Amino acid sequence: MYIGKINRIFDYDKWLVRAADKEEARDVPIGSFIRVNDSAIGAIVGHIQDVPDDYLANEITGETSKNIFINELGEENAFFKVLGIGELNSENYKIKAPPRLKQEVYLLEDEDIREFHKREGEFSFEYYSDIIDFEKIEPEIIVKILDQLEKAFRDSDETKKLIDALKKHTRRIK
Secondary structure, rough: EEEEEEEEEEEOOEEEEEEEEEEHHHHOOOOOEEEOOOEEEEEEEEEEEEHHHHHHHHHHHOOOOOOOOOOHHHOOOEEEEEEEEEOOOOOOOOOOOOOOOOOOOEEHHHHHHHHHHOOOEEEEEOOOHHOOOOOOHHHHHHHHHHHHHHHHHHOOHHOOOOOOOHHHHHHHHH
């Protein structure tokens, strides 16, 4: 499912995606996996809703000749904060280069999530240590990423046990 385009790149693994539909953006869970075109994979680690500053100033200061309200303008923006975690069909979970601005972003389907998280036929979450240390991501956000993994691997009891163990470990981190 198409969700938007890369709007800003902060670093090779930190991106901002402008949501294509600000209403549907509210329904995309934190922890959802995305892909940029056919290569880079990331996880949504935050939502941002905003109104352009110039519209906000007009409403607050009354600098317009018309009685315009933000809700009537429909100028709100919705963004997803994304942590890049790897590339499809890569031997490891490394990002070789950041995506380009305005590249299309899609939610990953469960099948693609499973494929990305299997190495040599086994479940792999080796980027876990990278995201634990990622600039103070709250442990609860990591648990939400694990929730999405659990949903994708719902038919594998063995994998669900591993994910549950990771959740317990993550919740202990302060």
